Amino acid sequence: xxxxxxxxxxxxxxxxLLNKDCxxxxxxxxxxxxSHLLHEVVRRDNPSMQQVAETLGTDVTTFSRQVQSLxxxxxxxxxxxxxxxxxxxxxxxxxxxxIAATIDQQMxxxxxxxxxxxxxxxxxxxxxxxxxxxxAMGKSSRCCAPVTG
Amino acid sequence: xxxxxxxxxxxxxxxxLLNKDCxxxxxxxxxxxxSHLLHEVVRRDNPSMQQVAETLGTDVTTFSRQVQSLxxxxxxxxxxxxxxxxxxxxxxxxxxxxIAATIDQQMxxxxxxxxxxxxxxxxxxxxxxxxxxxxAMGKSSRCCAPVTG
DNA sequence: CCTTTATAGTTGCACTTTGCAAATATAATC
DNA sequence: GATTATATTTGCAAAGTGCAACTATAAAGG
Numbered sequence: 001x002x003x004x005x006x007x008x009x010x011x012x013x014x015x016x017l018l019n020k021d022c023x024x025x026x027x028x029x030x031x032x033x034x035s036h037l038l039h040e041v042v043r044r045d046n047p048s049m050q051q052v053a054e055t056l057g058t059d060v061t062t063f064s065r066q067v068q069s070l071x072x073x074x075x076x077x078x079x080x081x082x083x084x085x086x087x088x089x090x091x092x093x094x095x096x097x098x099i100a101a102t103i104d105q106q107m108x109x110x111x112x113x114x115x116x117x118x119x120x121x122x123x124x125x126x127x128x129x130x131x132x133x134x135x136a137m138g139k140s141s142r143c144c145a146p147v148t149g
Numbered sequence: 150x151x152x153x154x155x156x157x158x159x160x161x162x163x164x165x166l167l168n169k170d171c172x173x174x175x176x177x178x179x180x181x182x183x184s185h186l187l188h189e190v191v192r193r194d195n196p197s198m199q200q201v202a203e204t205l206g207t208d209v210t211t212f213s214r215q216v217q218s219l220x221x222x223x224x225x226x227x228x229x230x231x232x233x234x235x236x237x238x239x240x241x242x243x244x245x246x247x248i249a250a251t252i253d254q255q256m257x258x259x260x261x262x263x264x265x266x267x268x269x270x271x272x273x274x275x276x277x278x279x280x281x282x283x284x285a286m287g288k289s290s291r292c293c294a295p296v297t298g
Numbered sequence: 299c300c301t302t303t304a305t306a307g308t309t310g311c312a313c314t315t316t317g318c319a320a321a322t323a324t325a326a327t328c
Numbered sequence: 329g330a331t332t333a334t335a336t337t338t339g340c341a342a343a344g345t346g347c348a349a350c351t352a353t354a355a356a357g358g
Contacts, residue, residue: 004264005256007279008164009188012181013205014286015157031344032161039158050306056162059346064308066344086306086353107154110291115153117285122278129271129278130156136266137163142259180315199335208317213337215315235324235335 023103028073030103033058037066038075038092038100046089048081075099172252177222179252182207186215187224187241187249195238197230224248 016022022032030038033056040052053063067090070076075096081087092100115123165171171181179187182205189201202212216239219225224245230236241249264272 003257004260004276005253007276007283008256008260009185010283011279011286012164013185014283015161016206033344036158036162048306057165060307061309061347062345064306068308069343084306084354088307104152104154107157108152110289111153111157113291114282114285114289117288118281122281125274126278126282127153127156129275130160132267132271133263133275134156134159134163136263137160139266140259140263142262182315197335209336210318210338211316217337218314233325233335237336 023106025099025102025106028075028099030099033066034070035103037063037070038096038103041076041090041092042097042100046079046091048087048089049078050087052090070096172255174248174251174255177224177248179248182215183219184252186212186219187245187252190225190239190241191246191249195228195240197236197238198227199236201239219245 021029023030023035036056037052040055041047044051049063049067050060053060056063058066067076067078071078074093077091077093077096078088079091081089115126118126170178172179172184185205186201189204190196193200198212198216199209202209205212207215216225216227220227223242226240226242226245227237228240230238264275267275
């Protein structure tokens with residue numbers, strides 16, 4: 001078998017995941033962490049800070065500041081939860097939604113371009129593979145944590 | 150078709166690529182960038198700083214400092230190129246080789262565990278898909294750069 | 299109730315990482 | 329021999345990080 005690690009190492013690099021600024025939209029530069037934050041807030045329905053921080057595996061204090069900076073950029077809103085006044089609920093501003101959607105489009109268009117070098121069948125295979133792989137990672141006990149030994 | 154971006158977003162997150170310290174070996178903690186640096190030096194034969202920096206898409210000045218810190222940790226060696234005295238050639242110390250090999254093992258073992266939730270056929274499909282995808286990214290003009298628009 | 303304990307979130311601080319601009323040192327060119 | 333190009337290193341200043349400590353609210357126990 002091919003060296004699996006080698007394949008994933010190259011993929012990681014080529015996906016540009018090491019780039020500090022992953023996404024730029026109309027003058028706004030976002031880090032990879034910020035784009036994940038936006039993405040996750042869109043996906044969920046008015047999640048609390050804790051929830052999103054935990055999903056992203058970010059320290060809550062760091063997360064708190066990430067949110068602050070996105071609020072300053074007017075992309076994210078923080079709303080006090082009426083049921084529990086300790087909790088703040090996150091949502092995107094109109095601008096935030098626009099930016100998040102644009103990044104989504106850009107990513108998809110980048111992926112589409114990459115897929116254009118494959119046959120339709122290969123593309124479907126790749127997508128199904130990623131899905132399979134994600135599901136398997138979800139089952140793994142070591143999922144989502146740094147590698148340690 | 151599934152939302153391709155969504156799939157890759159989750160994969161990125163689950164792969165733990167957002168973690169600051171990706172790899173820990175016997176008390177030594179390495180960042181994702183550092184592990185890529187080691188990996189790339191192993192792969193190539195006594196590459197120059199520039200070469201590796203460019204491959205990794207890192208600013209050379211940042212890269213220079215990353216190397217310095219790995220030298221301090223006694224994982225990397227810098228040797229002046231006899232042919233061109235401006236150039237320094239990178240290699241790993243014995244300890245560096247050991248660490249790099251261990252990280253490689255750990256990653257592979259993590260991947261193996263993930264693959265254990267699939268059939269052998271699925272696993273082979275996934276690996277072939279990643280390979281296909283890497284090749285396609287290599288052909289793309291937008292490969293390896295941050296997403297911009 | 300009212301005290302204790304738990305939870306959600308924010309700040310202070312010290313440390314690290316980053317990139318740009320500028321500097322140094324060597325090579326190549328004219 | 330002077331100019332120009334290349335490889336690498338430093339000086340910043342800005343941004344990101346986690347831990348410990350803090351505030352504010354909620355839940356639990358007597």
